[in-house]
């Protein structure tokens with residue numbers, strides 16, 4: 009049942025290339041230059057009338073929403089707000105018929121997310137669900153569904169559901185950009201081409217995991233560590249930190265790299281591991297400055313970056329791990345993979361029950 013893998017989590021990490029391909033299947037036209045979303049009820053007129061978007065979800069799905077909503081804001085130029093579902097309806101969010109509410113849920117049964125969906129509909133919003141279970145409560149009640157085709161996810165720690173959610177969001181963002189004309193057909197085609205390379209790029213990372221495994225064994229000895237990043241890297245480290253906490257029980261914080269010096273830098277002391285995700289070229293120099301701040305206080309820094317930046321970064325960090333090159337917007341679909349593996353191998357090293365971490369359930373049906 010685990011297909012030769014020791015754990016469902018590792019199996020599901022390895023199923024990601026297939027999950028990416030399946031989630032793209034039938035949603036890119038024959039020319040390979042245009043996104044098509046068969047069955048979408050959101051009309052072009054409706055897409056043109058939207059003036060705000062709320063992305064609402066819990067846990068890992070929320071983290072996928074952070075990346076996905078950012079992609080929409082960048083490509084479609086509509087303001088996007090992000091909420092964890094357990095907070096959303098209690099802050100009386102401003103919801104109008106021109107609001108598109110996107111709920112994200114692997115299981116489609118998360119109680120808080122379902123309640124947020126109902127609140128949004130009661131206020132006249134169109135609710136689009138990104139979900140992995142088409143017969144779920146959330147899929148049934150939503151006005152629209154974009155299914156992720158990750159296949160069943162058994163491990164409590166979500167991996168392939170997260171990355172398939174990213175793919176679904178990229179497709180939605182491109183689709184809306186086509187309708188609103190915020191990206192030219194050439195720009196759309198360029199992003200699609202890069203998306204189509206992602207599965208093979210993930211395969212190449214999964215073929216060579218020794219460095220991450222060795223590093224995981226090193227961090228497994230620690231009780232606290234930090235992840236830092238800027239922009240989309242910050243969104244991805246939030247997921248990496250959650251994954252690590254969830255199955256290795258190592259305490260970690262994910263920090264916006266530029267925010268550290270406003271207080272948390274006080275916690276950086278000799279030997280503390282800091283994992284710096286530094287893939288976003290536009291803020292790379294700034295991230296390097298922040299890396300130097302923690303290095304100066306004795307942190308042991310591991311950087312994850314594109315191959316071309318490894319040599320440069322090695323002047324400021326203790327070790328570096330390279331991921332394949334892609335567009336900055338798509339990088340999360342690659343950069344999260346070493347973080348998933350890091351959590352997996354750290355959990356293994358600590359002798360934990362990887363697939364069934366303590367205190368957690370796969371589907372959270374209580375508020």
Ligand code: F6R
Pocket residue numbers: 066067068069070112113114115116117118121164165166167250251254370371372
């Ligand atoms: C973490 C994890 C949880 C879920 C969260 C939402 O690995 O799996 O954080 O992401 O409970 O679940 P869904 O997506 O089913 O709504």
